[in-house]
Amino acid sequence: MQLPNDPVMLMSFCNARLRDEYESLDELCSSLDVDKGELCARLAEADYHYNSDRNQFL
DSSP, rough: OOOOOSSHHHHHHHHHHHHHHHHHHHHHHHHHHOOHHEEEEEEEEHTTOOOOOTTTEE
16 A cells, blocks of 8 residues: 655544554554554654554654
């Protein structure tokens, strides 16, 4: 799956999927065949970090 390149769009895409379809970031990454470390690194560059308690990037 092609993920959005823009960090704001990527964060929005991930958060919508986490809210509507997946109970964890691990599930999302596994289902989309995305490397969790790379995804988190891309979002961290824009100062978005995963919060497991809220199951979203903030």
